[in-house]
C-alpha cells in the first residue's frame with residue numbers, strides 16, 4: 001500500500017504531495033497519483049511518484065486518498081470509486097474541493113467512510129501553507145492528529161466545524177490570489193515610475209512576508225501596525241487616505257462575500 005495517493009495532480013494535488021515530500025513527511029516512493037492529463041502524468045513520474053492506471057486502482061492501493069479534482073468532477077470520480085468501496089478497509093479520504101461536503105462523499109462511498117475535509121492553499125508547496133480542517137465523527141482523534149501532523153510540516157493548521165468550511169475560503173484558500181493581486185498592482189505602479197520590475201517585485205513580495213510576520217510575531221492589531229507606518233503629515237498616510245476614500249475595505253468585503261456565495265452555490 002502507498003501511504004498517500006492523489007486523484008488529480010494539478011495545482012493543489014501537487015502542492016500537497018510535493019510539499020509533503022519537501023517537508024520530509026513522506027518519501028516520493030510513499031506516493032501514488034492518478035491523473036487524466038498526460039503532462040501531469042509525465043511530471044509525476046519525473047518526481048518519482050508511482051502513477052496508477054485508474055481512480056479505482058488508486059483508491060484500492062493507498063492508505064490516505066486525496067481527492068484533488070475540481071468540484072464538478074467529484075460526482076464522476078466518486079461514481080467510479082463506489083463499486084470498490086466495499087473492498088477497502090479503514091482508509092481515510094481527504095477532500096479539498098470548495099463546497100463538497102463530507103456527507104456528499106459518504107453518500108457514494110458508504111456512511112462509514114472516514115472523511116477529512118480540508119481547505120488548503122497553494123503555499124503548502126513551499127512549506128508555508130495555511131489549512132483549515134474538519135472531519136466526520138467516525139475519524140478518531142489519533143487518525144485526525146496523524147493527518148494534521150502531516151500538514152503541520154507544511155505550514156499552519158486550524159480545526160473548524162464543517163459548517164464553516166465555505167466561510168473560511170477567503171481567509172486562506174483564495175487569499176493567496178488576493179495577495180498576488182496586490183503584489184502585481186504595487187509592482188506595476190512603481191515600475192511606471194521607472195523602477196526595475198524585478199527589483200520592485202522582490203521588494204514588494206519580501207515586504208508582504210515581513211508585514212505578515214509582524215502580524216503573527218507581535219500579536220498586534222493590523223490597525224495599530226498601520227499607524228506605526230503612517231507618520232502624520234508623511235507619505236504613507238496619503239495612500240491610506242485613498243484606500244479609505246475609495247472604501248477599499250468595503251471592496252474587499254464584497255469580494256470575500258462573492259467568493260463565499262459562489263462556494264455555497266457550488267455546494268453539494
Ligand SMILES: NC(=O)c1ccc[n+]([C@@H]2O[C@H](COP(=O)([O-])OP(=O)(O)OC[C@H]3O[C@@H](n4cnc5c(N)ncnc54)[C@H](OP(=O)(O)O)[C@@H]3O)[C@@H](O)[C@H]2O)c1
Pocket residue numbers: 007008009010011012013034035036037040055067068069070071073076077096097098119120121122173174
Ligand atoms: N488551486 C487552489 O489554490 C485551491 C485552493 C483550495 C482548494 N482547491 C481545490 O482543489 C481541487 C483541485 O483544484 P486545482 O486547482 O488543483 O485543479 P487543477 O489544477 O485543474 O487540477 C485537477 C487535475 O485533475 C485532473 N483530472 C480531471 N479529471 C480527473 C479524473 N477523473 N481523475 C484524475 N484526475 C483528473 C485534471 O486534468 P485536466 O486538467 O486534464 O482536466 C487536473 O490535472 C478543487 O476541488 C479546488 O476546489 C484548490
